[in-house]
Every structure is written in structure tokens, then in C-alpha cells.
Amino acid sequence: MIIDENKCFGCGQCMASCTVGSAIFFTRRNDSAVICQVDQEECLECGNCLRVVTCPGEAMSESESIHTYPRSVTKYFSDPRWTxxxxxxxxxxxxxxxxxxxxxxxxxxxxxxxxxxxxxxxxxxxxxxxxxxxxxxxxxxxxxxxxxxxxxxxxxxxxxxxxxxxxxxxxxxxxxxxxxxxxxxxxxxxxxxxxxxxxxxxxxxxxxxxxxxxxxxxxxxxxxGFAYRPNAKVNMGLGRPLFQEDSP
Ligand code: SF4
Ligand code: SF4
CATH class of the missing domain: 3.30.70.260 (ACT domain)
Structure with a gap:
């Protein structure tokens, strides 16, 4: 994720939405205005900030690097919408x-x-x-x-x-x-x-x-000695099996 420093108002709304909690931070622009930026090491490209916040400056956008291996891997494993x-x-x-x-x-x-x-x-x-x-x-x-x-x-x-x-x-x-x-x-x-x-x-x-x-x-x-929580699924006949059972 990247934040355009020229569009950011520093409202901080996106910080609260960050899945890892620490990828978005306050900093100062050259004119001393407080803005937000993204720590690229911390960001997991999950896209949550972009999805849940209506950025008043339309300052947030996906990084181009998410389309290039190996950064693309970070995206695949962190954004549930990504195939x-x-x-x-x-x-x-x-x-x-x-x-x-x-x-x-x-x-x-x-x-x-x-x-x-x-x-x-x-x-x-x-x-x-x-x-x-x-x-x-x-x-x-x-x-x-x-x-x-x-x-x-x-x-x-x-x-x-x-x-x-x-x-x-x-x-x-x-x-x-x-x-x-x-x-x-x-x-x-x-x-x-x-x-x-x-x-x-x-x-x-x-x-x-x-x-x-x-x-x-x-x-x-x-x-x-493993503690477990059983979680069962019962076939109600709604799915047509595509296989032959090996044993009764
Ligand atoms: S929501 Fe937008 S304007 Fe507000 S701090 Fe984040 S990037 Fe900047
Ligand atoms: S993409 Fe995810 S990890 Fe990166 S800044 Fe946004 S919410 Fe945080």
C-alpha cells in the first residue's frame, strides 16, 4: 500500500484500520504538515485500509510491486480477495x-x-x-x-x-x-x-x-495430550459424490 504524501491530510483514519497495527505511521511533509505514510517492510498488502476507509484525500492506492514476484506472494497470502x-x-x-x-x-x-x-x-x-x-x-x-x-x-x-x-x-x-x-x-x-x-x-x-x-x-x-474442539460436517445428500467409496 502506498499513500500519496501530496494528497494525505493526516487525518489518521487509515491507521486504525491497519491489520498489522504498525504499518501506517504519522510523519511530517517538507512543509511540516502532518501526514501518514506506509512502512513497506511492515505492510502485508492485505488491502484492508483501502477497503474500509473512505480516504478524504483519495491518497491511498495499491503498490505496483504487488504484481511482481516475490512481493506478489505477500499479496496472495494476505488479501482474501486475491486469487x-x-x-x-x-x-x-x-x-x-x-x-x-x-x-x-x-x-x-x-x-x-x-x-x-x-x-x-x-x-x-x-x-x-x-x-x-x-x-x-x-x-x-x-x-x-x-x-x-x-x-x-x-x-x-x-x-x-x-x-x-x-x-x-x-x-x-x-x-x-x-x-x-x-x-x-x-x-x-x-x-x-x-x-x-x-x-x-x-x-x-x-x-x-x-x-x-x-x-x-x-x-x-x-x-x-492434544486438546481439541470437534468440528463436524455431515453430508445431507446435497452434494453429489464424484468418487467411489473404497470401503463400506
Ligand atoms: S485516511 Fe487518507 S487522508 Fe487520512 S491519514 Fe490516511 S491516507 Fe491520509
Ligand atoms: S495494506 Fe494492510 S498491512 Fe498494509 S497498510 Fe493497509 S491495512 Fe496495513
């Missing part, structure tokens, strides 16, 4: 489990694990995210192909493109798929790696219920 080329949908991850009744992406015996890095006000740096990805890659997990983070990494090693390592984004979602037998190792690895991440992340563990209503991952979560 990432890897997924062709707005947002930081994929549709994941939301459409599982139709796609059958997560079958019985499989577990999806998603890590949601960063939050408004804090964000997350890719160098931290990479630490977790490298450890998971060593376990041979399957990284979701159409995920925006996967498009930046070598799935064999978990290394991200060095050009984006210093990039900070509002939020990014890592999505992996594993056989349920690997869940112990994956959760222990994530727990170990969490101390090296200087941000917050939430952990989603996704599976299908067994026909008798059992949730097959709960035993593992209990045994490893």
Missing part, C-alpha cells in the same frame, strides 16, 4: 474438507492435517513456516498439490523458494495428507517444531467418521 494462481480460488488454502463429501479427497484410513500459520496483527514469516515443512517432508508426507504454499516449495525437501523466505504474510495454510498410521509421528514432529516458530498456528486434524460414528483420530489425540 492465487496455484488454487484459482481466493484465500490462503484450498477448499480442503469443506467439499469432501463431493471430492472424496480424504478417504477412510487417511488423515488430512492442516497448519494455519499467522493471524491478523501478527502474521507469519515463511522462514518459520519452512522449519515445520522441512521436518514434515522428512516423514514422507504428501503435500496437497493445489495449495499455495506447496507451489512455493520443493515437496521432496520442504525447502521454500529462497526468494520468499524473508516474506511475512498475514496467514498461510499448509495442507498434508497421511495414512492414519503416521499420525503419531506427524503430531510429535509438529509439536517439536512449534517451539521454533515465532508466530501462532492452529492445527487441524481431518478424517472421516467410521460407519459406527467413531472418530478414528481421537484416541491418538488423547494419548498424545
Amino acid at each position: 492465487h494462481p496455484a488454487t484459482q480460488i481466493p484465500g490462503r488454502g484450498t477448499e480442503e474438507v469443506k467439499t469432501n463429501d463431493v471430492t472424496g479427497r480424504i478417504r477412510r484410513g487417511q488423515v488430512g492435517v492442516a497448519l494455519e500459520f499467522g493471524r491478523p496483527g501478527l502474521g507469519a514469516r515463511f522462514s518459520d513456516v519452512e522449519k515445520v515443512i522441512i521436518k514434515l517432508a522428512r516423514l514422507g508426507v504428501h503435500f496437497e498439490e493445489n495449495n499455495p504454499l506447496t507451489s512455493l516449495m520443493d515437496p521432496e525437501t520442504g525447502h521454500l523458494d529462497p526468494q520468499v523466505l524473508s516474506t511475512r504474510v498475514l496467514s498461510g495454510i499448509l495442507e498434508i495428507m497421511i495414512p492414519i498410521e503416521k499420525l503419531d509421528a506427524v503430531l510429535e514432529t509438529i509439536r517439536e517444531a512449534s517451539s521454533q516458530v515465532e508466530s501462532v498456528f492452529s492445527l487441524d486434524v481431518i478424517c472421516r467418521m467410521d460407519p459406527d460414528g467413531t472418530i478414528p483420530v481421537l484416541d491418538t489425540l488423547d494419548r498424545l
Whole structure:
């Protein structure tokens, strides 16, 4: 985001709308008038200030750099209206489990694990995210192909493109798929790696219920001491499955 110093009145309305809280600051123009400017290091290009504030001077505009890699990556992962080329949908991850009744992406015996890095006000740096990805890659997990983070990494090693390592984004979602037998190792690895991440992340563990209503991952979560909040979705028959169920 940029602010045209010749149009800004220094009213400060945009400061209050800044998602990270610190990217817009007061300064003085040469004629000593108080104006606002944007710290380009702090700004995550989320576009919130432009969306919610009616700037009296029409001084705010998107930076040209958001169209150029790697700054464009900051935009993709921070502005929910922006469509990432890897997924062709707005947002930081994929549709994941939301459409599982139709796609059958997560079958019985499989577990999806998603890590949601960063939050408004804090964000997350890719160098931290990479630490977790490298450890998971060593376990041979399957990284979701159409995920925006996967498009930046070598799935064999978990290394991200060095050009984006210093990039900070509002939020990014890592999505992996594993056989349920690997869940112990994956959760222990994530727990170990969490101390090296200087941000917050939430952990989603996704599976299908067994026909008798059992949730097959709960035993593992209990045994490893993970607190959880169940969040279920039931197919009401509104989505036509595009897959054949493997087992009854
Ligand atoms: S809202 Fe507009 S005029 Fe007011 S401080 Fe921000 S950029 Fe300047
Ligand atoms: S684009 Fe987002 S991070 Fe940048 S100044 Fe505006 S609200 Fe703050």
C-alpha cells in the first residue's frame, strides 16, 4: 500500500484500520504538515485500509510491486480477495474438507492435517513456516498439490523458494495428507517444531467418521495430550459424490 504524501491530510483514519497495527505511521511533509505514510517492510498488502476507509484525500492506492514476484506472494497470502494462481480460488488454502463429501479427497484410513500459520496483527514469516515443512517432508508426507504454499516449495525437501523466505504474510495454510498410521509421528514432529516458530498456528486434524460414528483420530489425540474442539460436517445428500467409496 502506498499513500500519496501530496494528497494525505493526516487525518489518521487509515491507521486504525491497519491489520498489522504498525504499518501506517504519522510523519511530517517538507512543509511540516502532518501526514501518514506506509512502512513497506511492515505492510502485508492485505488491502484492508483501502477497503474500509473512505480516504478524504483519495491518497491511498495499491503498490505496483504487488504484481511482481516475490512481493506478489505477500499479496496472495494476505488479501482474501486475491486469487492465487496455484488454487484459482481466493484465500490462503484450498477448499480442503469443506467439499469432501463431493471430492472424496480424504478417504477412510487417511488423515488430512492442516497448519494455519499467522493471524491478523501478527502474521507469519515463511522462514518459520519452512522449519515445520522441512521436518514434515522428512516423514514422507504428501503435500496437497493445489495449495499455495506447496507451489512455493520443493515437496521432496520442504525447502521454500529462497526468494520468499524473508516474506511475512498475514496467514498461510499448509495442507498434508497421511495414512492414519503416521499420525503419531506427524503430531510429535509438529509439536517439536512449534517451539521454533515465532508466530501462532492452529492445527487441524481431518478424517472421516467410521460407519459406527467413531472418530478414528481421537484416541491418538488423547494419548498424545492434544486438546481439541470437534468440528463436524455431515453430508445431507446435497452434494453429489464424484468418487467411489473404497470401503463400506
Ligand atoms: S485516511 Fe487518507 S487522508 Fe487520512 S491519514 Fe490516511 S491516507 Fe491520509
Ligand atoms: S495494506 Fe494492510 S498491512 Fe498494509 S497498510 Fe493497509 S491495512 Fe496495513
